[in-house]
Amino acid sequence: MSNKKSKSGRSRSGAAQPSQSRQERQQRYREAAARDRTRTTGEPTQEATTVADRQFLDVGVVRVQSYLTRSGSDLRGFRGASVRLSEATSEQFWTERLPDGAHWNKEAGDVDGVVSLELRPDAEPDAVAAEVASVLRAELPAAGITAVHGTGASYIEAYREMVDRRDRGELIVDSPAPIRHVVLAKPCDRCMSWPAVGLIAATSDNPTVDNTREGCIDCRRRYIDGTKGDADSWRPRAEGVLRKDLAAHNEAPCPGFPDDFEELGNGDHIALVYADGNRIGDFVTQAQRKGVPKSDIAVGITHGTRKALAAAASEVLTAAGTNSKGKVPVLPHLIGGDDVHISVPAAQAWRFVAALLGGFPDSVKRQFDKPLPAPTISAGVIFFHHTTPFVDVVDAAARELRRAKTSGLGQTSSVSFLDLVADGFDPPAERICPRSEDLTRWQPGLTELVVGTATSHRALLLDLLRRNKFEEAEDRMRAADTRALFQQLEDQGLSVRNQLDIARWWPTT
Numbered sequence: 001m002s003n004k005k006s007k008s009g010r011s012r013s014g015a016a017q018p019s020q021s022r023q024e025r026q027q028r029y030r031e032a033a034a035r036d037r038t039r040t041t042g043e044p045t046q047e048a049t050t051v052a053d054r055q056f057l058d059v060g061v062v063r064v065q066s067y068l069t070r071s072g073s074d075l076r077g078f079r080g081a082s083v084r085l086s087e088a089t090s091e092q093f094w095t096e097r098l099p100d101g102a103h104w105n106k107e108a109g110d111v112d113g114v115v116s117l118e119l120r121p122d123a124e125p126d127a128v129a130a131e132v133a134s135v136l137r138a139e140l141p142a143a144g145i146t147a148v149h150g151t152g153a154s155y156i157e158a159y160r161e162m163v164d165r166r167d168r169g170e171l172i173v174d175s176p177a178p179i180r181h182v183v184l185a186k187p188c189d190r191c192m193s194w195p196a197v198g199l200i201a202a203t204s205d206n207p208t209v210d211n212t213r214e215g216c217i218d219c220r221r222r223y224i225d226g227t228k229g230d231a232d233s234w235r236p237r238a239e240g241v242l243r244k245d246l247a248a249h250n251e252a253p254c255p256g257f258p259d260d261f262e263e264l265g266n267g268d269h270i271a272l273v274y275a276d277g278n279r280i281g282d283f284v285t286q287a288q289r290k291g292v293p294k295s296d297i298a299v300g301i302t303h304g305t306r307k308a309l310a311a312a313a314s315e316v317l318t319a320a321g322t323n324s325k326g327k328v329p330v331l332p333h334l335i336g337g338d339d340v341h342i343s344v345p346a347a348q349a350w351r352f353v354a355a356l357l358g359g360f361p362d363s364v365k366r367q368f369d370k371p372l373p374a375p376t377i378s379a380g381v382i383f384f385h386h387t388t389p390f391v392d393v394v395d396a397a398a399r400e401l402r403r404a405k406t407s408g409l410g411q412t413s414s415v416s417f418l419d420l421v422a423d424g425f426d427p428p429a430e431r432i433c434p435r436s437e438d439l440t441r442w443q444p445g446l447t448e449l450v451v452g453t454a455t456s457h458r459a460l461l462l463d464l465l466r467r468n469k470f471e472e473a474e475d476r477m478r479a480a481d482t483r484a485l486f487q488q489l490e491d492q493g494l495s496v497r498n499q500l501d502i503a504r505w506w507p508t509t
């Protein structure tokens with residue numbers, strides 16, 4: 001949920017009326033300060049019953065996905081940027097840098113890319129926001145940075161107000177990534193847009209980086225500072241999180257994750273899974289109504305998501321085993337609130353997604369001791385070859401996630417998938433978005449189909465269906481004696497075309 005704030009890089013239309021909202025804000029702060037004084041003098045007043053209003057400020061990176069993939073196609077730049085992003089927005093980093101009148105907001109949970117602060121009633125949010133943004137700008141030179149503030153008895157309450165303000169463009173800082181219009185110097189070998197300022201150089205303690213290319217200030221930071229030292233120290237925060245959660249889930253040490261996509265896929269295809277809880281705002285409202293302490297809600301959602309993720313990764317580990325280097329064959333990129341970006345070998349993707357979609361609702365619900373409806377989750381899955389530019393994969397995953405959410409009306413756990421090799425960038429018109437319960441229902445039939453038909457037979461049928469040669473496809477099924485296998489899934493509502501598309505990466509065991 002809390003990651004939403006980093007996604008909604010809204011328009012800057014609010015710039016037309018900053019003076020008015022600033023006056024309003026200052027008026028409110030004066031009132032809040034007055035209430036605070038009343039409270040300390042112990043005089044009960046009408047206002048004293050509402051002094052609970054606290055002030056929160058979120059300063060964060062917008063369009064995190066595009067920032068992470070800014071340096072182009074490879075995983076190392078993405079990971080380096082992910083490390084830099086986590087570090088620059090971590091509580092630890094800010095402990096000694098907090099502006100006057102601000103402290104770390106623990107109610108927000110840890111979210112990569114967002115500095116969430118609570119302010120003293122007399123603090124001036126504009127000044128605090130400007131100070132925080134300038135530090136972030138130095139740390140993440142090419143990131144878009146915005147700040148929004150809100151008031152409420154708790155962060156969750158203020159968060160609602162903050163979301164509305166973002167939607168209306170009422171940002172108190174809106175600093176898009178600087179554009180370098182004319183590159184007279186040699187452009188950066190990575191992002192190709194900013195001037196190169198030096199080698200993305202190898203140092204003696206950092207032999208893993210590229211010393212043949214020149215980078216701009218942002219790319220150099222992600223390649224050098226973000227990938228410094230041994231491989232374990234430059235792994236994104238998400239890897240540390242999943243490593244810990246997997247160890248707890250399996251009650252055994254987790255040996256860590258592959259170094260890159262090639263190792264992850266063992267030379268074969270990979271799947272990026274981008275999952276996000278549905279209507280988490282509604283869930284928060286219901287939890288509030290049932291009396292869940294407000295400070296516990298965001299934390300509970302985060303923990304529930306992490307547990308479901310660990311359980312799904314554990315299923316992959318159980319089925320596939322560790323890879324040739326003894327690593328768990330999954331690669332988490334981002335985990336924040338109910339947001340998950342993770343890559344798995346293509347042949348494990350359906351298993352992973354079925355487990356995540358199936359496990360998430362109860363996993364989150366179990367974090368709360370009040371009777372709450374179980375929230376649902378949607379996922380976009382992209383099957384790709386490790387040589388595909390990662391920026392394209394990430395964009396495609398976001399589109400498929402939206403498709404899944406639209407298809408399930410935000411009410412059911414469902415998944416939309418795209419195979420960049422077989423489908424290109426557009427799914428076929430008849431492509432469905434399976435729901436969690438569909439995957440469970442179709443599981444036996446799909447497994448029988450994959451085991452009972454040759455890959456070449458399925459490829460032939462797919463080719464015929466793509467060319468609308470339906471009768472010939474029927475003849476081929478009958479000739480190969482596979483019609484009954486397809487029929488049983490058709491009887492369960494899954495068309496032959498969709499069966500073939502899903503079967504392509506369906507696990508055989």
Ligand SMILES: [Zn+2]
Nearest residue numbers: 188191216219
């Ligand atoms: Zn660059």
